[in-house]
Amino acid sequence: MQINIPNVFNKHLTSLKAICLSGINLVHYCFPCTYMDLDNEKCSFLRKTENAVGYNPKRDTINRLRKFKIQKIIELPPPYPNGWYGILKSSQLKAGEATCVSCLGEDLVIFRTKKNIVFILDAYCPHLGANLGIGGSVADDCVICPFHQWKFRGTDGLCINIPYSTSVPKGSKVKKWISQEVDGFIFIWYHAEQTELPWDLRVPMGEIDDAFVYHGHNEFYINCHIQEIPENGADIAHFNAIHKKNFINGSWVQKKRLFGLGSHHWKARWSPLVGKLKYLAEVNLNHYFKLFGKFDCFRMEVSGKQIGPSIVCLEVNSYTFGKIKVVQYITPIEPLLQKVVHEFYGPRWIAPLMKIFIYGESLMFERDISIWNHKVFHRNPILAKEDASIKKFRLWFSQFYSSNSKLYSEATNIVFFGILYWKFLRTQIVSRTSVALRLTAKWIWWLDF
Numbered sequence: 154m155q156i157n158i159p160n161v162f163n164k165h166l167t168s169l170k171a172i173c174l175s176g177i178n179l180v181h182y183c184f185p186c187t188y189m190d191l192d193n194e195k196c197s198f199l200r201k202t203e204n205a206v207g208y209n210p211k212r213d214t215i216n217r218l219r220k221f222k223i224q225k226i227i228e229l230p231p232p233y234p235n236g237w238y239g240i241l242k243s244s245q246l247k248a249g250e251a252t253c254v255s256c257l258g259e260d261l262v263i264f265r266t267k268k269n270i271v272f273i274l275d276a277y278c279p280h281l282g283a284n285l286g287i288g289g290s291v292a293d294d295c296v297i298c299p300f301h302q303w304k305f306r307g308t309d310g311l312c313i314n315i316p317y318s319t320s321v322p323k324g325s326k327v328k329k330w331i332s333q334e335v336d337g338f339i340f341i342w343y344h345a346e347q348t349e350l351p352w353d354l355r356v357p358m359g360e361i362d363d364a365f366v367y368h369g370h371n372e373f374y375i376n377c378h379i380q381e382i383p384e385n386g387a388d389i390a391h392f393n394a395i396h397k398k399n400f401i402n403g404s405w406v407q408k409k410r411l412f413g414l415g416s417h418h419w420k421a422r423w424s425p426l427v428g429k430l431k432y433l434a435e436v437n438l439n440h441y442f443k444l445f446g447k448f449d450c451f452r453m454e455v456s457g458k459q460i461g462p463s464i465v466c467l468e469v470n471s472y473t474f475g476k477i478k479v480v481q482y483i484t485p486i487e488p489l490l491q492k493v494v495h496e497f498y499g500p501r502w503i504a505p506l507m508k509i510f511i512y513g514e515s516l517m518f519e520r521d522i523s524i525w526n527h528k529v530f531h532r533n534p535i536l537a538k539e540d541a542s543i544k545k546f547r548l549w550f551s552q553f554y555s556s557n558s559k560l561y562s563e564a565t566n567i568v569f570f571g572i573l574y575w576k577f578l579r580t581q582i583v584s585r586t587s588v589a590l591r592l593t594a595k596w597i598w599w600l601d602f
Contacts, residue, residue, distance in 0.1 A: 228532045229561040230380055232488035233257050234553035235344040236432075236461035237354055239482035239494070243337045246271065251296050253286025256484050256492075257343050258564050261330065262286035264296045264307065272296070272307030273330040273341055279312075285327075336361055337496075338482065345557040357433055357460045358480075365478060365498040368507040371515045375491045377525040380550055382483055382491060383459055385521060386436040387546035390539060392419035395520045399442075415442055423542045425549040434459040434549055436467075462553045474506055475499065479514070488564045493518075 240256050241263055251264035253276055260276040262285040276284050278298045288299030294307045304314040305327055312325035331342035335354045342351040375382065385391060397416050420439040425431070435458060442451035453474075457467035465481040478498040483491055495518070497511055536543060 229378060229488075229530055230532075231345075231554050231558035232378065232561055232564050233343060233345075233485055233559055234379065234462035234550070235346075235349065235555060235558070236463055236553055237333070237340045237342055237351065238463050238484050239338045239340050240484055241339045243334060243339060246339065249291045251286055251289040251291055253284055256341070256486055258485075258487060258559075260284065260286075261341070262289060262296060263332075263339060264289070264291045266291060266294050266307070268294075270294065270307070271332055271334055271339055273332045273339075274305060274307065274310050275327040275330075277327070278303055278305075279325055279327060336480065337367070338480075345555050345559060349555075352432060352461075354460070354464075357430075357458055358464070358466055361478065361498055362476075364500055366501050368497045368499055368504060369511050370494055370496045371511060371518070372495075373493045373518065373522060374486070375493055375522055375525050376489055377491065377528065378489060378530050379462060379483055379485050379491050380547075381525055381528075381530060382493065383462065383465065383550070384543065384546055386421075386434075386457070386459060386465070387423040387542040388540075389421045389423070389542055390537075391521075392421055392438075395524070396517050417442055423546065425545060431549075431552065432461050434546070436465075462550065474510055475503055477503075477507075477510065488561055 238256065240254050240261075241252070246252060246263060246265045248265050248267050248269055251262055254261050254263055261273055262276045263271065263273050264286075265271050272294070274285065274296065276286050278285055278300065280298065280301055280303055283298050283300035285296050285298055285305065290297045290299070292304070295304045295313065296307065297304050302316045303312050303325070305311065306313050308329070310327040310329035312321050315321055315325075331351060333340045333342070333351075333354050335358055340354060344351070396419060399415060399417070417440060422437045424435050426433040426435065435456070437457070438453075438455035440451070440453040440455065451471070451473055453469055453471040455467055455469050457465055459465050463483040467479040467481070469477040469479060471477065476499065480496045480498075482494045482496075484494075486492055495514065497507060497514075499507055534543075
């Protein structure tokens, strides 16, 4: 007698879903996602230090230094494109606090006044070079140097008071940076010409839906040029090459495990905008998961905006997870060291499912990292005709470089290599995944039938 497999499968579907949901609730009970305000951090998955990208730390250090050596300087674009950069979560800076952040080859002090206004200045006091963000205090709209109590105004960086002197020497000021706080993140404006007025981030990013809450984030450090990360969205062919294998196979493309449950399938389109919105580009993805090579499930439609060189906002519509918003922030720490943060927002009720979504997205992104960390940048690559969107992307991205953009050779020196090596040796691998979460990830694929 011939058996109709789909009918048999559907007959037991309700029971399978019930079992899977029970497993998810068990994980939710063990690792609860509490429903608090957006500013409260919940799930931090796969938080990475600078060397914790799945490689042996010493070997990765040697590879990083080797990349600096063999990479032709003439091939590399300027390491710091002009644009907005997310450098600190709002929840990490309370009123009346000052902190130090390193990014864009600079050391900066960020402080928040009692009136909840954020200012960003150069970190080093012009007096004897103390770091204003290490031990500095906040008074009114000023930050006070911890060394000799010189007082610098946040609005213009000018020193307005020296407690042991009746006058302030001429030129006693630090650079003031343009900043903006949007969606729980503090952004800094960087432009080599220092004359261009920035675009308002609130317009392209939009507001987070009132029904959405913050569900968590992941964080990675990647050894590549910043341009290579957003270029992934225009690299259509890489989706089915890198991200086709089931995410249960893990973050390594070459790994083969006994989970032939199915595969991910992708269709993508990337296009730039023109005119006044030329700093924006659009990306659209269609995804489905083919179970056992026969059944299509986990369908998702993703529409997103690339905002300048460093920000990507994605809106995910899924039958399984509902509507989700994912925001990617890229911040250059050094010329070939990028910090990437993904933040996840969605309805409150999907908190247990979001753990699986964040976990799966983290594994998929690590597959890209395994490529980026061991590649070099080609200014004039040999492209197939199907790679036309990559050429469009590079033309679009070139608008973020200007005549005074700092070149790679200007942003590095021999001292930098010594500091780099020391930093890699002192870092430790941190990973916050759980065995229970990994097991639940293997059950979740039943839910979308």
